């Protein structure tokens with residue numbers, strides 16, 4: 587991608603584009619000087635003549651800009667919601683490093699994110715809520731990467747109304763906003779948790795999915811809403827059904843940290859890791875850089891087809907909890923200390939789900955702890971040609987090195 591483009595040199599004005607911004611440079615030429623009988627004009631007439639010439643050039647320029655807009659001039663300003671989250675902050679770092687012609691605006695209300703994740707990164711950061719997206723006077727973005735959501739499963743179960751508001755209604759707000767400001771592309775981070783009741787693997791992106799838990803159900807609803815918007819307003823939309831992501835900047839401290847973040851914290855704080863189940867359950871893990879490549883590929887796609895394009899983003903391979911523990915133990919040179927509990931105990935911290943006249947079905951959520959997942963990547967390959975094949979050894983080493991610096995060891 588070129589950093590700036592000389593778009594057109596009119597007779598007296600030069601236009602240069604930086605991404606979506608245009609600069610008009612008046613050329614220091616007196617238009618009246620080419621007129622043969624110039625001496626006939628007095629100063630006032632000369633002045634009017636120059637103004638008239640510039641006015642006619644401005645009309646030409648405005649026509650040119652209109653054509654550029656209609657033909658979809660490649661803009662390079664991207665809005666990322668949930669910017670201070672694990673995934674978004676990493677995507678921003680990746681874009682800064684490999685695609686620095688892309689300008690980034692990031693929004694985050696810091697409900698789950700940390701501002702320190704954005705230290706040293708280049709972006710315009712808005713500390714605010716997606717709910718207020720229309721108030722921040724954001725314009726000229728060519729794509730929105732919508733990552734903001736309530737992601738931890740138990741938080742979604744405990745407060746479903748808030749969860750639907752954050753994960754579904756705010757996605758609709760993003761789509762509304764996109765259609766109002768003429769932003770044609772939305773990349774929405776959905777989840778493979780949608781496959782919670784699958785019995786055939788690898789999981790494929792088929793239409794009628796049967797979800798039971800709140801988190802995957804909200805993501806399904808959001809996908810449906812995006813599909814409707816995509817058709818109604820000619821938006822190009824993608825839903826990435828992400829399998830288990832891991833990488834540097836993963837949360838180490840939230841109430842229920844993701845497995846790898848939690849194990850790294852246990853290593854560096856010398857704590858015993860409390861695990862639920864025997865550790866033999868396997869899932870599809872994907873290293874965060876692999877997702878970043880997929881997102882850059884989709885940002886660059888000139889694709890004006892309506893309708894939501896749904897794609898799995900996984901490695902297509904599975905790794906068990908015990909294998910992850912072994913790899914991390916080898917990398918750290920120490921045995922990780924583990925205390926194993928039964929999977930039901932995982933939910934002991936969330937008693938409000940069971941202290942009801944009609945308690946939550948325990949089978950559903952126990953199944954979640956022991957869930958197996960594996961991605962079918964046929965659509966991912968067809969659409970992007972990308973293989974998410976960073977090995978667990980390589981990915982976990984990068985996580986370990988990052989955490990080592992983070993915990994100052």
Ligand SMILES: NC(=O)c1ccc[n+]([C@@H]2O[C@H](COP(=O)([O-])OP(=O)(O)OC[C@H]3O[C@@H](n4cnc5c(N)ncnc54)[C@H](O)[C@@H]3O)[C@@H](O)[C@H]2O)c1
Nearest residue numbers: 668670671672673694695697698699715716734735828831
């Ligand atoms: N991490 C994974 O393994 C994984 C797997 C599947 C799907 N996903 C999806 O990817 C997305 C990002 O996940 P993550 O792991 O980075 O989660 P995260 O919690 O680290 O990041 C989400 C960010 O969104 C922000 N946010 C939440 N509600 C907001 C609001 N109303 N306004 C502004 N900001 C708001 C939070 O403060 C947080 O920084 C989520 O949509 C999640 O559902 C993640």
